[in-house]
Amino acid sequence: MITYEYPFNERIRTLLRLEDLFDKTSHFLQHDGAQEHHVALVTLFEILEVAGRADLKMDLIQELERQRQTLLAFRNNPEISEEALSGALYEIEQASAALLAMTGKMGQYLRENDWLMGIKSRAAIPGGVCEFDLPSYHYWLHQSSDARRNAILGWLKPLLPLRDGLAIVLRLLRASGRPEHQLAKNGTFQMMLGGSTAQMVRVSVRLGDPCIPEISANKYALNIRFTSPDGDLRPRPCDREVAFDMTFCNL
Structure with a gap:
């Protein structure tokens, strides 16, 4: 991973x-x-x-x-x-x-x-x-x-x-959370956090899967958009289902 x-x-x-x-x-x-x-x-x-x-x-x-x-x-x-x-x-x-x-x-x-x-x-x-x-x-x-x-x-x-x-x-901090398996449909994942006290999120993707998570988050919402690098490593939208593990960490 x-x-x-x-x-x-x-x-x-x-x-x-x-x-x-x-x-x-x-x-x-x-x-x-x-x-x-x-x-x-x-x-x-x-x-x-x-x-x-x-x-x-x-x-x-x-x-x-x-x-x-x-x-x-x-x-x-x-x-x-x-x-x-x-x-x-x-x-x-x-x-x-x-x-x-x-x-x-x-x-x-x-x-x-x-x-x-x-x-x-x-x-x-x-x-x-x-x-x-x-x-x-x-x-x-x-x-x-x-x-x-x-x-x-x-x-x-x-x-x-x-x-x-x-x-x-x-x-x-890293040991404080438990990973949960998630799926990003069409390469996107959204979650409402409702004022979460989490201080960090960890997203783990299988090493051989050419998908890169672009993450934006605050204590109210989390958005992940997966991109795939082309031959020049330029990111392009990943429009397929992506499996990943997500861990919220908080001290």
Whole structure:
């Protein structure tokens, strides 16, 4: 199955964007090439921009505390594994403590690094990080892969509590719903939600089925229009019945 996630509010949208950026940074850091490390660094700059919301850290701390209180209610429940419950509570408490230990504006230490900010500003220009624009960066890219990787990890490390906290929140969010099988007749599906409290919907389509869901939703209505890519991957209306799984998620 291939799953498409559609957030219903800006808060979840921000967490999904950060999750994607942290995953990309981790992926490119596993490689040794200078070009991969350049992409990892540019992606770190994107994390800095998305994480700049002043209330993001407190949002995560409050949500983790809410989930901790919910889990505490399951103490001494014979149907719940005490070991699994203790492990989940410990993970949440560790993530909350790490977030609380973050001081100052998110990523301020990066903004105070003039060398990095010079690269960031040039990276926003197409082709703006050539060696004649940034000779010192060109020199850095020719250092050993371990030296580059360790430098990026050092710049990334203070932001990792953010990654760990949002990973827990998104994992709990995704696990909160149950998938239901649905059919889109003539490639369209509509549902009235009546003021639903759902924060995200997940639509899963069989991987071999060339149908792409275009989703628009709010707490009152959900609309899905399936399209099929042509030879140039341009979407065209899908006018046949499409089977899919749909999951509403809410913390």
